[in-house]
Amino acid sequence: MCRWLAYSGSPILLESILYKPQHSLIDQSLHARLGPHTTNGDGFGVGWYGEGDEPALYKCVDPVWNDRNLKELSRQIRSRLMFAHIRASTGTPVQQTNCHPFRHGKWLWMHNGQIAGFAGVKRELVMAVDPALYGSIEGSSDTEVFFYLALTFGLAENPPAAVQRAVGFIERTCRAQGIEHPMRMSVAASDGESLWAFRYSSEGVPPSLFYSTDVQALREQHPEIEVFRTLSDESRMVVSEPLGELAGVWNEVPPSSWGRIREGQDQVGPFIPAAH
Structure with a gap:
């Protein structure tokens, strides 16, 4: 599978979340603890929101621990909203167009997991993508097709509903093929x-996912840690696995649930695949 934050x-x-934590994403690329693969070396990508109308991307097919350019860039890139992903392929080729995050307009998307039997249902899934979006698909991965199905089903208007409809469609399509x-x-x-x-599995055991504790509470629990004093109360992280072992920092995202982080408006709800 993969690891992301x-x-x-x-x-x-960017370096403060990619390189500096005890169990950083760079460390996880070689020593992941909670995923099925210890090594995640099939490429990587980072995405961040800066000055432009669309987020920026940097992707590479090399293992992330080997990329000197990322280390240099991460010392200069500063952002209020960032994605980072290290890939362990589930079968599709190791190529730049299959590296996460994926971008369409102002949207970023990344994924840990898989669509089982994807090769056998790929045609039917791709044909359900809105024709106006189809030409934007660049790679061959199940994640990118999943993203474009979510966009087709209304990601821009109602993300939870759109992802639930996309997953419902994928499950029905796969089960019709005996998956x-x-x-x-x-x-x-x-x-x-x-x-x-979003965290979900058709068989009830989804990939690991955690979110960080409220910063105000962390300041009270760990007054000795300087970084907690510099972050706003609204600052949050969501990660495939904890970036360290400091008590009270990480909380498991419940299975079959979705969450939204936005200034003053955090939300949590149940994730239930929906009929298309």
């Missing part, structure tokens, strides 16, 4: 204003 809050340098448990997923999506996270 998403951050929303006070503008910070009993089609979906395992932890997903992050953003339009630059809100950060959305």
